[in-house]
Amino acid sequence: MATRQFSLTHLEQLESESIHIFREVAACFERPVFLYSVGKDSSVLLRLAQKAFAPGKIPFPLLHVDTGFKFPEMYEFRDRMRDEIGFELIVASNREAIEQGANPYDLGTKKCCALLKTGGLLTALREGKYDAAIGGARRDEEKSRAKERFYSFRDRYGQWDPKNQRPELWNLYNSAVGQDESIRVFPLSNWTELDIWLYIHREQIPISALYFAREREVLDQDGTLIPANALTRRGATQTAPTTPTTPTTPTTPTTQPTQASKCVMTRFRSLGCYPCTGAMLSTATTLEEIIGEMIAVKTSERASRVIDHDADASMEAKKREGYF
């Protein structure tokens, strides 16, 4: 059809927009950093970064904020990507809190996130003197994110003021920041979860095996399927990862009597820390099957992440404090 000529499809437009933003960041900031979370959105973001600078290398480091509670598969995948693509990887964590044994069971998810995720992130950004931090957040993830800008200004304390955002027009992004201030950049703002999957399929982007269904031992906690070994790790001494290698999995058996775990076909829709990430019943072992489920699905992805249910508008409260 003539009208289709010289026009980009929806996915192509999203891709081009994201690449444009990556290049703006590289050109306009002194010390950008890419916040790499190992999840599927990060995987798409990583591919877009490769595309933005090809045939050159990604001109800034990738920062992984490690809580020590990530799935072993995530560490393996992260290091594999680093070796295959050849980017600079920095692993940061709130060592002090980890050494004091911070964990979601004793502190609750809210406080644990504040310490390990937000705390770890803010310290790493401050110490690295990064003036731009690129993340994979999307506006369709959660209500408060619908109003987030591509360039989200943060004051010297890393805080976000939803009432005082810089207007953002056309494709002109204001990258001016003062001393110790920074910008969070979200190149995937306009992508939906379905777009992410379609793009992973179109581009054959490698993602963690956790996204594919297989038999996993899980416990049903009020409808949320928590990996059984997450609870067996309860009480174990957490290993503070200092180098980007696979941490040894704590194997101390639990003393806590738990309900019977069951072995079912499950996969994860989004990846976080294992104690707080619920699996979903699924038989999707290929990308096509995942997309098949996506088309039919009627539950938004974060429903399986325990943290968003803490309080009404909880995500917004976390963001004001500096959580991504």
Place this chain on the structure above:
Amino acid sequence: MPTRLWKPRNVKGTSSVDRSKLAAQVRSFLKQHDQRSVLRFTSVGSVDDGKSTLIGRLLHDTNSLLDDQLATLARDTRMDVAGAPIDFALVTDGLKAEREQGITIDVAYRYFSLHSRSFIIADTPGHEQYTRNMVTGASTANLAIILIDARHGVAVQTKRHSFIAALLGIPRLLIAVNKMDLVEYSQKAFEEIREEYSDFAQRLGIVDLKLIPISALKGDNVVTAGQNMPWYHGETVLEYLETVYIGSDRNLVDFRFPVQYVIRPDQHFRGFAGQVASGRVRVGEEVLILPSMRKSTIKRISTFNGDLKEAYPSQSIVIVLDDEVDVSRGDMLVRPNNVPRIEDHFEAMLVWMSETPMDPGKTYVLKHTTRETKVSVLAIQYRVDVNTLSREPAQQLALNEIGRVALRTSGPLYFDDYKRNRMTGSFIIIDPINNNTMGAGMIIDRMPSKLLREQDEEQQVAHLRRSRPSPQTEPPHPHAGSVSKSERETKLGQEAVTVWFTGYSASGKSSISSALERLLFEEGRTVYHLDGDNLRSGLNGDLAFSRYDRTENIRRVAEVARLFNDAGIIVVASLISPYGEERERARTIVGASRFVEIHVDTPLEVCIQRDPKGLYKKAQAGELPSFTGISDRYDRPKKPAMRIDTSTTSTEDAIKQVMRLLRAR
């Protein structure tokens, strides 16, 4: 690479028949999605027009709301209204503060998709104090939905929203006449609004207009037609959104490629990364590089997924040229026969977005394509009252005010009229101190830049005059003459310029000037020679050679040159004029666009040797206290239009060169 990235050990509970059926469904879905286009639209309306309800309804009726969002909705819907249905407005009113206040205070982005199209909605607040948010949402939209309350008709706010939509160049408007259920679905009410609105839209120059009567609350004509308005035979809102033609929004004619970033991984590859702003380009085609004006040829159009033969609007690509030309961020590649305007003076419609009003005396930062320059506001031509759409004089622009301004940037921009090219016609203004985005502008390319530059020069002269200590208590008020300078120029058939020769005493200024005056006169020009030495016997007879006197000498000659130019007469001025800052002052007084500085660059030793009046001898003997070159400084002009060394160039050749320079103007 295999699609299956993780191989399952054991798959239970799914027969191979189910699997192949599912796979076929997914394949057809993927195929369809590959063809999907995207439509970006913005929805505007006042608090009570039901805009959020419409968006919520669209998302709901297209099955785009997710279960947990629905659950939140059911939980949060107001319980004080008996039998209240789900409050769809809650979908888009995201932030806590606005939920408490019950109003939308910032642009919210929403997404849904249908078979043939995906949609990106910028849901923008309609309050007067949030004009800037509407402008933000409108800047990237292909279409705007403006809501009108059927009970109230075309309101003041409707006009304001329509004006902003037209200002931001949104190509088409959909007017949703909402709350038809509250006017008994009356066709008459709808027709009255249609008539009134169409008249108004015509005045704004809005061509592509669609009106649909709806009830967002009940769902009539949103997704499906419903039973209540059998008299309406047109499309529903969703049908319209899905089918409206937007292909014409792209500018495929004017190739503009602002260079974003230079990619140079090693010495074998040097590519210029950017997004095609408009137009098309093919490998092998010639391009012109701005600002260097050098030509080159497209060797490759490179992407991660392989090379392209051709690139078109909004593709992010890397261009490799076939020679080693110097190109950096902020440069622009265009086609040699289709060049944008290259100007540092231009006019724009400016929307002020900051609580701190615009300070016309302040220098801001302007970001346009991938360039940043300093910018100052020369004049506010008028301010638009967005409620009455009338123009009014203004000294400044406050938050949410819109005005037509004349701007001057520190370097030229490569721009097009905003109406022709949204990407190269738009800019933002940034405060250099607090770094905030202060305003957004749309360039109007109607007023000739030459006229703006002249206005600017007039103002600078006025400013210079004001800053001089004057015996008068009241500054004089200049009168505009009844005959304009351009009329005089037309009558005399020439452009009045001042050719200003500077250089050491005895460098040959006067000889060249006299010869030039003669030549121009014989060509039929009206020309007059102002010679520094001659003027010192008359007009400047009261001045000696002190610093102050030299300054005043130059000022008077420059003012006289300006008067002659205003009268349409070409001036040839020859003065030592040794100080750089005084020559700059003369340039300002005369006007930079008609001031031609020529440096008679004869070496000092030659001048000393010539010494026709014995002045150098006296100076060397210490008899002349401030003699240029001996006992006083001479600032070499940094960028004269031309340099002439009379020790190596004959007067005749020098004149020829000057004439060539003047003819090239």
